[in-house]
Amino acid sequence: MRGTxxxxxxxxxxxxxxxxxxxLGFIREMIVASKFGxxxxxxxxxxxxxxxxxxxxxxxxxxxxxLIPIFSExxxxxxxxxxxxxxxxxxxxxxxxxxxxxxxxYFLSPLTISILAKGFKGEQFDLAVKLNRIGVPIxxxxxxxxxxxxxxxxxxxxxxxxxxxxxxxxxxxxFLFLFSYKFGMEGLMxxxxxxxxxxxxxxxxxxxxxxxxxxxxxxxxxxxxxxSIILTIPVLIGSSIDQINTIVNKTLASSLRAGxxxxxxxxxxxxxxxxxxxxxxxxTAVFPMLSNAFNNGKMKEVKEIMAEGxxxxxxxxxxxxxxxxxxxxxxxxxxxxxxxxxERATLMTSQALVCYSFGLLGLSLRTMATRVYYSLQDMITPxxxxxxxxxxxxxxxLILIKYMAHSGLALxxxxxxxxxxxxxxxxxxxxxxxxxxxxxxxxxxKVFLASVIMGVASWGVYSGLGKFVxxxxxxxxxxxxxxxxxAIIVYMILCTVLKVxxxxxxxxxxxxx
Numbered sequence: 400m401r402g403t404x405x406x407x408x409x410x411x412x413x414x415x416x417x418x419x420x421x422x423l424g425f426i427r428e429m430i431v432a433s434k435f436g437x438x439x440x441x442x443x444x445x446x447x448x449x450x451x452x453x454x455x456x457x458x459x460x461x462x463x464x465x466l467i468p469i470f471s472e473x474x475x476x477x478x479x480x481x482x483x484x485x486x487x488x489x490x491x492x493x494x495x496x497x498x499x500x501x502x503x504x505y506f507l508s509p510l511t512i513s514i515l516a517k518g519f520k521g522e523q524f525d526l527a528v529k530l531n532r533i534g535v536p537i538x539x540x541x542x543x544x545x546x547x548x549x550x551x552x553x554x555x556x557x558x559x560x561x562x563x564x565x566x567x568x569x570x571x572x573x574f575l576f577l578f579s580y581k582f583g584m585e586g587l588m589x590x591x592x593x594x595x596x597x598x599x600x601x602x603x604x605x606x607x608x609x610x611x612x613x614x615x616x617x618x619x620x621x622x623x624x625x626x627s628i629i630l631t632i633p634v635l636i637g638s639s640i641d642q643i644n645t646i647v648n649k650t651l652a653s654s655l656r657a658g659x660x661x662x663x664x665x666x667x668x669x670x671x672x673x674x675x676x677x678x679x680x681x682x683t684a685v686f687p688m689l690s691n692a693f694n695n696g697k698m699k700e701v702k703e704i705m706a707e708g709x710x711x712x713x714x715x716x717x718x719x720x721x722x723x724x725x726x727x728x729x730x731x732x733x734x735x736x737x738x739x740x741x742e743r744a745t746l747m748t749s750q751a752l753v754c755y756s757f758g759l760l761g762l763s764l765r766t767m768a769t770r771v772y773y774s775l776q777d778m779i780t781p782x783x784x785x786x787x788x789x790x791x792x793x794x795x796x797l798i799l800i801k802y803m804a805h806s807g808l809a810l811x812x813x814x815x816x817x818x819x820x821x822x823x824x825x826x827x828x829x830x831x832x833x834x835x836x837x838x839x840x841x842x843x844x845k846v847f848l849a850s851v852i853m854g855v856a857s858w859g860v861y862s863g864l865g866k867f868v869x870x871x872x873x874x875x876x877x878x879x880x881x882x883x884x885x886a887i888i889v890y891m892i893l894c895t896v897l898k899v900x901x902x903x904x905x906x907x908x909x910x911x912x
Contacts, residue, residue: 413561413680420564421672425734427568428668430575433738435584442516442660443523444584446649447530448591450511453645454500455538459545461634462493464773465627466549467687473623474553479610485623486550486606487616490543492624495617497542501535508532515646516660518653526584533588540595547602551609555687559605561680563598570594630778637782640789647793648808651800658744659805665735666751666809670759673719678763681708682770689774698831701774706835708767713842714902716760718850718890723756725854726861726879733875751809758813765820768827780826788819842899849893857886 435441466489474482504511512519512527519527548560574582574590582589618624652659685704692700723730728749736745769781792815799807828834861882868874894902 413557413684414677416558416561416565417675417680418672420562420568421675423565423568423572424668425672427571427575428665429734430572430579431587432665432735432740432744434575434579435587438661439523439657440526440584441664442653442657443519443527444530444587445660445664446512446516446519446653447527447588448534449645449649450508450515450527450531451504451534451537451588451591452541453515454504455497455541455545457635457639458496459541460637461631462542462545462549464634464778465630466546467553468774468776469623469627469630470550470553471687483611484616485621486546486611487614488618488621488624489546489627490613491615491617492619493542493546494539497539501538504535504538505532508535515649516653517650518655530584530588533585534591536592537595540592540599544595544599544602547599547606550611551602551605552683553687554609556605556609557684559602560683563601566601567594567598570597630776633778633782634773637778637785640782640785643789644792644812647796648812651796652805652808655800655805658747662744662747662751663805663809665731665748666755669731669752670723670755673716673759674763674766677715678712678766681711682766685767686770686774689771693774693776701771702831702834705767705771706838709764709839710842712763712767713760713839713846714894714899716763717843717846718853718886720756720759721850721854722857722883722886723759724753725858726883727752727756729861729875729879733872733879747805750806754803754806754809754813756813757810758816761813761817761820765816765823768820768823771827772823775831777830780830781823784819784823784826787822788815791815791818845897845899846894849890849897849899852893853886853890856889857882860885 431441435444470482470485473485508528508531509524512524512531516524516527544563551557551560570593571587571590574586578586648663649660652663685708688704689701692698692704728745731749731752732745735748736742765784769784772778772781792811795811795814796808799811801807803810824834824836828836861878864878864881868878891902
């Protein structure tokens with residue numbers, strides 16, 4: 400059980416810093432909404448930023464997946480010195496590749512924007528191309544970010560990679576408060592370059608303490624570089640397929656009413672808080688441990704670590720989903736509706752947020768299951784699963800957008816994530832034997848029942864308080880805060896009554912961390 404205790408401790412560290420970072424990111428989005436609203440200019444910025452980072456997001460997913468097991472293998476077989484040497488080679492190769500991507504991205508910007516946003520014409524199209532070209536240096540620093548984070552995580556050092564999102568958001572907030580009025584959207588995109596650069600800079604001291612010192616090492620014939628490429632190919636394909644969802648969603652949303660892209664973006668960011676703070680935190684923490692356990696033939700330990708992660712995800716995401724469904728509209732109104740962000744933007748964003756929330760559990764479990772497959776050095780199954788996900792998502796998009804507009808795009812993503820998550824776990828059972836699916840289902844049923852009762856109770860409190868509090872921002876904040884606090888208390892009590900043993904395990908892990 401040492402592995403599960405260590406996983407819980409690492410996940411807690413990552414979750415805490417991720418929550419702080421996401422909280423700052425939430426504040427950043429609130430200010431962006433207040434300054435720029437949810438209109439065509441904000442839509443343009445969102446598409447331009449997507450066009451800037453989409454390639455590196457694909458490459459970054461592949462790097463995150465392959466670097467950790469390769470680093471571990473080199474250190475285990477050839478020693479620390481060779482691992483540091485390989486790190487230098489990867490840094491220089493990725494730096495060279497990202498420069499090429501940045502140059503190509505600059506000249507192909509009009510084509511990229513026309514693909515991502517077929518509905519953009521005239522002034523909006525020109526602004527999108529301009530913003531995209533301003534932001535291309537982001538690609539270079541993103542590449543370095545992925546490599547340095549992978550190196551530190553292979554050493555099971557999660558502090559700096561988890562914390563570097565904090566200065567990233569602080570830089571944005573400073574710009575939005577002090578300079579956004581003068582420099583507008585162009586300044587916001589340029590701020591992204593500075594923020595990503597500082598995010599990478601935060602990782603440098605930790606890598607130095609780990610013994611890394613940069614030197615020029617550029618060997619394209621390195622056997623481990625070749626192995627990384629071989630392992631990366633299916634992950635790249637899978638990540639590319641996932642990005643097709645982004646392209647399709649942005650393209651379809653660009654043909655809807657103004658503000659649709661922004662509403663989906665704001666809703667996605669809020670939903671992402673739960674996925675990143677918990678599911679990604681858990682998956683990040685357990686990935687090196689899963690890889691080491693599998694390489695040492697400890698399949699029982701693999702299943703124990705996986706079970707710990709899955710149970711925590713179920714316990715957190717199910718009540719979060721119910722809470723979002725109930726409080727989406729008042730929460731969006733409270734935190735976003737001010738300045739240029741009006742009532743229509745609140746309605747559109749809260750509708751999308753509810754639809755995204757239906758996929759919280761599925762997306763979180765899929766994140767965890769994918770890491771398990773990667774630790775088993777099976778890159779093919781997640782790739783095929785990704786193809787199924789994209790195909791299903793596109794079909795649902797084309798159907799639901801006719802009846803639900805932008806909300807249909809969000810709901811399509813949720814349904815496809817849930818279906819493909821279920822498929823992954825059934826395939827995993829066939830691959831490694833019994834994984835405790837019955838136990839997971841029992842936990843889900845108990846937690847779902849507790850969450851529904853929690854939701855009814857918390858909405859009762861919220862409605863009741865509405866009769867006694869004023870309409871001021873502070874009063875509404877206290878109203879929402881007290882209702883959520885009551886929800887947590889009720890949920891904890893119900894989990895105890897229903898004998899959700901996984902909740903007790905989680906609390907003990909946090910106490911002993």
